Amino acid sequence: MVPLSWYLITSALLFCIGLYGVFARRNAVAVLMSIELMLNAVNLNLVAFWRFQTPTRPVGLAFAVFVLVVAAAEAAVGLALILSIYRQRKHIVVEDLDLLKL
Amino acid sequence: MTYVVFGLFGILTLGGGILVVTSRNLVRAAASLVLSFFGIAGLYVLLEAGFMAAAQILIYIGAIAILIIFAVMLTQRVAAGNRVAMNSQWPWALLVSALTFALLVYIINIVWPLGIRAENVPVLAADPTRGLGMALVDWGQYVLPFEVASILLLGAMVGSIFIAREQHDD
Amino acid sequence: MDRELLNLLPILVPIPPLAAFFLIVLFTNRVRWLSHTIAVLATIISLGFGVVLLVNGLSMGAHDLAHHPIGNTIEWLPIDGFSNWLQMGAMTDPLTMGMLFFVPTAIFCIIFYSIGYMGYGTEHEDRDYSRFFAFLSLFAAGMFTLVVADNLLLLFVGWEVMGLCSYLLIGFWYDKNYDDPDKTTPRQAAVKAFITTRIGDVIMLLGIAYLYTQTGTLSFAAILRDEQVLHQLATTLVPGMGISIAGLIGLLLFAGTVGKSAQFPLHVWLPDAMEGPTPVSAMIHSAAMVSAGVYMIVRMFPLLSAGWEHGGPPTAPMVAMGLIGAFTALFASTIALAQNDVKRVLAYSTIAQLGYMVAALGIGAYIAAAFHLITHAFFKALLFLGSGSIIHGMEHGAHHANDHHTDAQDMLNMGGLRTKMPWTFWTFLIGGLALSGLPLVTAGFWSKDEILAESFYAMTHGAGGLAPLGAWVFILLAVSAALTAFYTMRQIGLIFWGKPRTKLSKHAHESSWTMILPLVILAFFAITAGWMGIPDDFMGLELGEINFFHHFAGASLVVHPEGITFNWIPLLTSVFVVLLGLGGGYLIYWKEPVKAGEPDPLVKPLGRLYTVLHNKYYFDEFYQAAFVEPTKWVAAKVVYEWMDRGIIDGILHFVGRTTGGIATYVRLFDVHVINGGVDWLKDRFLDGAREFRTIQAGKIQEYMWLSLLIGCAFAYLLIFVLSR
Structure with missing residues (x-):
């Protein structure tokens, strides 16, 4: 079987790719997609740890399922927010959404 | 053999991920996202987590990715063409992400040294999917978080309908 | 009652107010009568739980209750791969029992009173009426959590919830501005309270973390009732510092109390907290917030005093508590002499009374501190709600006379309210006499007397550093007691005696029954709460085991504290200083009431000292110059110009x-x-x-x-x- 560290490295790389997307993308939908990547990286981590550390107890799997639920909720609410912002401002460029600026 | 499959799915996952964060065209980015999700599902299969693989395909690809594609279509003016994908600080973002990755690799390497061969992989429980299902409804384990999760989903559904609804000025 | 069911009760105590908070915020926000009904009902339910627990606890007996506290613990967070669990739960031991009665009672009175104070059903009804009750409920939930917590982490959660609520409530009238730019606005007061208490909280969190690394647990039972652990902590020295681990942890935890209970030098936030609505001041000053700080050190006393034997040399945290507490008591009492704002006088008296409790812990008088905490909560809530009623009456007068420039909170603008507001007058008088400690009758006397007696005992019988510490505490507290009696008489004289000095007080009238009823309830307790702590051998009489509080709450400690034998000297001192203060106040402010336009009679004899006292020893100015301005400078120059723009x-x-x-x-x-x-x-x-x-x-x-x-x-x- 492929060693645990390989999965961990894959997941870390995927996480950092997502991180880069969150930091650098202008479009809010793209930022959301990058967040989904990061959540997936976390899930991969959880499942990998479950398989290698506690395969007899479903701790990792259960947590992965909850992350899945939270990801779905986050996607729904996030996209709804983006839609409503788009209706008001006719764009969704994250950089220019600085209403909270003093 | 498993190494080859792992490599394939790994490349699918990471390559998809890179395309997601770099494509100018958002529809292409969303398609790459599906690709990346599929790669992850493959990795789950390698990890003998069949249920997670199925859930990944159903929920991520079947629901979330489709949702995102809808959002792209609703917010994108087709005539706008390809605009700049990155903000002005992308070099910094790249640097910080690379630093974080190096840090993670460093830590992983301390605890689980990078090696070729996995040693002492423990044996899987007889039926992990059944175990998971029991655990989620077991009074002593995850039934409370499970119920809370369902409330969270309901709340998210109601909330997103409320937020995304057309506001009629009256 | 079934023990299984009973064990569930402690954790249920904070739930109703918490539920009330969410109900009001999410659903009933627009229906005002429903919002306050929910808030009041939630407190009544919590009070009911408290009473059930109290009755059951009393029937169990203090000793049994201390060894088997009512409550439940669950394994909450696995540590070290499932081998060890962080425990989380609620419990009630004898100390909690005392708190579980007085905290809900006082909070109930305050919330009920708020209905009248926020002007329900009148033209003055507050714009954010429901929000106020939501925040009060959350505040109550925070305090209940803190009281029933069986570990330091849960206690800290309640502690921080209250910190947030005090910020929200002090700044409740966030859009209020004053003509005078130097006057603190509610916004500024809220930020000040939050940041000042934060200093203490961070240090306290360090203490909690250090305790956890040393013992691997935060549960009270595992630390405070285990003599081996305490002994271990008391005898091991912190590397590189000449102090034991228990001593260092104690000092760090005490820093949290200094912030929360407004002890010198972090006392500056409490008087400014007056900018919030008056029920909030009552809440902060009596049942919640400042009580939390003292409750925490009372609770952690076995750790703070680890290695101390009755009458032996005090530990480092005890020395710190004795020095700071007694100093704060005297310091705040002197400031209170020269304040004219009715609520500010009370605020400084709170700081002084908290100093009493802290100083009492410093000389090892655990029971006396807890006792004073309870009696003080009753009469201070009474005084604050009374002052709210007075301000309400004055504002009604302002409305009537169409005069909105005269300060309705300035005592020099009052006078003669005795006949206008009889109910408020009598209850305020009871509260004031309890605060001064009028001998034999009031609750304040019994608890203060116990602290003085304990400090006198420490002074005469203490070994090592305890004797000078006891002397310091005894002398400072005695002087402070005289000053307290004096300024209370000054306050009552200025407000109620003589003739009305402005149109405001001329047209003032009594408040509605929703405000009077809580005053009467609290006045009842301001007198009777003291009777449960009368010493067994008071005045050398053989009264049997009447010191109920001592025997009951004392059982919370592993080593049951010895009662001290009766001594005439502290009793006579206590009676003498109180009568001295009351008499002085009577001669100056009651016999010849201040007339309109006259300055305070104290201005002349005190001269320049009066100005210094009136300006609170210039502490606010000092902090502004020493900390706030440099921080702003660093933010502007270093961070913005140098780092952001330069680097x-x-x-x-x-x-x-x-x-x-x-x-x-x-x-x-x-x-x-x-x-x-x-x-x-x-x-x-x-x-x-x-x-x-x-x-x-x-x-x-x-x-x-x-x-x-x-x-x-x-x-x-x-x-x-x-x-x-």
Whole structure:
């Protein structure tokens, strides 16, 4: 079987790719997609740890399922927010959404 | 053999991920996202987590990715063409992400040294999917978080309908 | 009652107010009568739980209850791969029992009173009526959580919830501005309270973390009732510092109390907290918030005093508590002499009374501190709600006389309210006499007397450092008691005696019954609460075991504290100073009431000292100059000009220029080969530099990567340090 560290490295790389997307993308939908990547990286981590550390107890799997639920909720609410912002401002460029600026 | 499959799915996952964060065209980015999700599902299969693989395909690809594609279509003016994908600080973002990755690799390497061969992989429980299902409804384990999760989903559904609804000025 | 069911009760105590908070915020926000009904009902339910627990606890007996506290613990968070669990739960031992009765009672009175105070059903009804009750409920939930917590972590959660609520409630009238730019606005007061208490909280969190690393648990039962653990902590020294681990943890935890209970030098936030609505002041000053600080050190007393034997040399935290507490008591009492705002006088008296409790713990008088905490909560809630009623009456007068420039809270503008507001007068008088400690009748006398007696005992019988500490505490507290009696008489004289000095007080009238009823309830307890702590051998009489509180609450400790034998000297001192203060106040303020336009009779004899006292020893000015201005300067000069514009911009400019320079050079060398790529890179960098030149604010992505960059830098630094 492929060693645990390989999965961990894959997941870390995927996480950092997502991180880069969150930091650098202008479009809010793209930022959301990058967040989904990061959540997936976390899930991969959880499942990998479950398989290698506690395969007899479903701790990792259960947590992965909850992350899945939270990801779905986050996607729904996030996209709804983006839609409503788009209706008001006719764009969704994250950089220019600085209403909270003093 | 498993190494080859792992490599394939790994490349699918990471390559998809890179395309997601770099494509100018958002529809292409969303398609790459599906690709990346599929790669992850493959990795789950390698990890003998069949249920997670199925859930990944159903929920991520079947629901979330489709949702995102809808959002792209609703917010994108087709005539706008390809605009700049990155903000002005992308070099910094790249640097910080690379630093974080190096840090993670460093830590992983301390605890689980990078090696070729996995040693002492423990044996899987007889039926992990059944175990998971029991655990989620077991009074002593995850039934409370499970119920809370369902409330969270309901709340998210109601909330997103409320937020995304057309506001009629009256 | 079934024990299983009973064990569930403690954790249920904070639930109703918490539920009330969410109900009001989410659903009943627009229906005002429903909002306050929910808030009041929730407190009544909590009070009911408290009473059930109290009845059952009493029937069990103090000893049994202390060894088997009512409550439940669950395994909450696995540590070290499931081998060890962080426990989480609620419990009630004898000490909690005392709190579980008085906290809900006082909170009930305050919330009920708020219905009248926020002007329900009148033209003065507050704009954010429901929000007020939501926050009060959350505040109550925080305090109940703190009281029933069986570990330091849960206690800290309640502690922080209250910190948040005090911020929200002090700044409740957030859009209020004053004509006088030097006067503190509610916004500023809220920020000040939050930041000042935060200083203490951070230090306290350090103490909690240190305790956890040393013992591996935060549960009270595992630390405070285990003599082996305590002994271990008391005898091991912290490497590099000449102090035991228990001593250091005790000092760190005590810092939390200094912030929360407004002890010197972090006392500055409490008087400004007056900017909130009066029920909030009552809440902060009596049942919640400041009580929490004292409750925490009472609860942790076995740790703070680990290694101390009755009458032996005090530990480091005890010395700190004795010195700071007694000093704060005297210091705040002197300031209270020269304040004219009715609520500010009470605020400084709260600081002084908290100083009493802290000082009592410093000399090891655990029971006396807890006892004074309870009696004080009753009469201070009474006094604050009474002052709210007075202000309400005055504002009604202002409305009637159409005069909105005279300060309705200035005592020099009052006078003669005795006949206008009889109910308020009588209850306020009871509260004031309890605060002064009128002998034999009032609750304040019994608890103060116990503290003085204990400190006198420490002075005469203490070994090592305890004797001088006891003397310091005894003398300072006695002087402070005289001052307390004096300024209370001054306050009552100025408010109620003589003739009305302005139109406001002339047209003042009694408040509605929703405000009077809580006053009457609290006045009842302000007298009777003291009777449960009458010493067994008071005045040398053989009264049997009447000191109920001592025997009951004392059982919370592993070593049951010995009662001290009766001594005439502290009793006579206590009676003498109280009568001295009351008499002085009577002669100056009651016999010849201040007339309109006259200055305070104290101005002349005290001279310049009066100005110093009136300005609270210039502590606010000092802090402003010493801490606030430098911080602003650093923020403006160092962070903004130097770091943001200098370093970060500088790097980008440098990178931009260098890349640009190289690009120019390369273009000269071979224009056609690398032209596009480098040019593109150069332009991007220059764009970046241009972006950075503008003031940076509001760009969320930039905040994110910047904070992660700093996080990474720290992580690398840590790795670098550890690997060496």
